[in-house]
Amino acid sequence: MAEKTEEAASQNILCPLCLDVFDNASMLICGHTFCKQCLERYDAAHRDLDHMVCPLCRKVTKLAESRVAGLPPNFTVKALVDEYHSSHAGINTVLDGQTRCTLCELQGDAVSFCYECGTFMCAKCHHGHSQLTSxxxxxxxxxxxxxxxxxxxxGQVRNKCFVHKHENKDLFCEDCKVYLCLKCMIVDHRDHSFKNQADVEREIQQKVDNIxxxxxxxxxxxxxxxxxxxxxxxxxxxxxxKLQGNIEEAFMGKIDKLKExxxxxxxxxxxxxxxxxxELDALKSRHRQKIEAISSSVSLVANGRSRHLEKDSLAAHSLISSELEGLLEEAIDEKSVTVLMTRVIISSSCNNIPSRVRVYDRYxxxxxxxxxxxxxxxYPAVDEEDRVFIASVNQPAGRIQITLYRPEGLKLKKLVVNAGSPVLAYVDAAVLMSPTLRLCWDWTV
Incomplete structure (x- = not known):
């Protein structure tokens, strides 16, 4: 009920994300509080981060390994919520299907409901309510x-002003981000910018529908x-x-040569x-993560379609919508899988005698x-431009010579030998530090 929602809002016990009374209130480092379930949905869209950015003030909260479960509860808010639920036990009971009077202590069968009072009334209370016209x-x-x-x-309670009980909140103050009635505008918001409530809600609805x-x-x-x-x-x-089959076929045809x-x-x-x-699983996982991130953000953004968004709620809604916009603008990597199909193999029997480097294709x-x-x-290494660097290591002599090759079919064409050339000086360090040289062999594009 709208009046009950306004009452809850006045007590600061509404979550800015779901726009409902806090459920298991959890607090970020900045002090802003949200439902634990809302934070979990928000965190699902940012699993690649080790922290959480507050949807309201953007301050960073470091997350433990347990993530949202490790955030501290807000006991003050929990106490306010418990007190609120206790004072509205009658209403909650009615909403659970027991339509009893919530105006008197007898709690007889309800015969009517008053939108302005937000209460169910038995026959006696209904009669008294109708007589007390003043x-x-x-x-x-x-x-x-x-x-x-x-x-x-x-559920069709009129949108009444919390201050001026009989006035509808038909205006939206763009400066204060709140809905208000005409009297509130004249008294407290005279020089501010305004929009009609219907126009604001239509804009939010259209934006959410589009997202x-x-x-x-x-x-x-x-x-x-x-x-x-x-x-x-x-x-x-x-x-x-097929590659393995060809290997087996070649082995059987040239068993002496290929046995070792x-x-x-x-x-x-x-x-x-x-x-x-x-690589395929990583690419698939990234896509799944994007889907989860979009779904989680959508569940939070969708709340704005049917609720009034103002102040913190509007700020949180705007931030999450912007983040979702960013997710939707990211390009899908269409090339990664195709690249895998064009790879060749550079193999090396590093520590065998004699040490050899050979090129294989995917067949x-x-x-x-x-x-x-x-x-x-x-020891071979290959860069992103398909250039092959072969380091010839003579440990007793303490000498390393790096030669640059370019693959031509299944052959390696020698291009440059470092031989003290300053142009390839940086290559020495890069190749020596490469994980490729810490293995006996490696493969790459």
Whole structure:
């Protein structure tokens, strides 16, 4: 009921996010309080962060491992909520289906409901209410029969001013972000900017409807892309199976030559599959996270369609709407899966003698290897431009030589040897620090 909602708002026990009386009030570091469930929905849209930004003042609250569950409760607000529920136990009982009088202590069967008083009345209370015209003149009363028949609704309470009881709140003050009646405007908001209540609510409704439609469209796009990911995964699995089949076929045809490399090749294809799985799962997880973030934000934004938003509630609604707008504007990565299908393998038998580097394509075909000189070991690395750096390490001599190659088919064409060149000086450090050189072999694009 609107009057009860205004009363709860006047006691500062309404959550700015759900616009309802606090449920399990939890407090951020800035002191602003929200329902725990509302914070959990808000946090679901920001799982990639280790903190929470207050929807009202934007101050940062560090989150523990348990996230929202680790936030402290606001015992003061909880006490106010308990007191509020205790004083309105009668109303709550009625709303649960027990239509009893909430005006007198006898709590007889209710025969009518007064919108202005926000109370159910038994026959005696109804008679007294109708006779005391000096107190209740102009009050709108409906019978419980009309409520049961559906011709009247106790939820259709007129939007009355909390100060001027008989005045409707038809105006919205853009400076103070509150709804008010004409008298309030003249007394307290004379020089402010105003809009009609219907216009403001229509604007909010249109904005929310637009965001909801775009959110549904965006979620559908992510779902379709996830399906595409699974389709690409199957293509990669098929290609890998073919690659492994070609490896086995080559092994059987040239068993003497490939015997010592067979397990290495199988291991490399398994690593290729694992890395593809990791990248595909990561991409899929990011899309799922975006869907969850959009859904969580939508559940919070949707509250603004049917409720009056003002002050903190309007600020929170605006911030969450803006964040949702940002999520909807983010581009979907359409290229990641396609890139996986074009990869080649650079393998190295690092610590074997002789140490060799060889290029394989995704069909299992390989080129002639590059072999190390006696006493040296080869460690390959590949950059984002498909350039292959091979470090030749001679540990007894304490010497490292880095050679730059460019793949041409299944061959490696030598381009530059560092040989003290300042141009490749930075490459030495980069390659030596690369995780590729801390392994015996690696693969990349």
């Amino acid at each position: 107190f209740f003149k102009g009050h709108q009363v409906v019978s419980m029969k009309d409520v049961v028949d559906g011709t009247a609704s106790i 909801l439609k775009r959110s549904n469209d965006r979620k559908n796009e992510f779902e379709k892309h996830i399906q595409n990911i699974e389709s690409k995964r199957q293509e990669i699995y098929t290609a890998i199976q 490399n067979r397990q290495l090749l199988i291991t490399e294809t398994q690593l290729l599959q694992e890395n593809c799985d990791k 299992g075909e390989s080129g002639d290897p590059i072999s190390a000189k006696e006493g040296e070991y080869l």
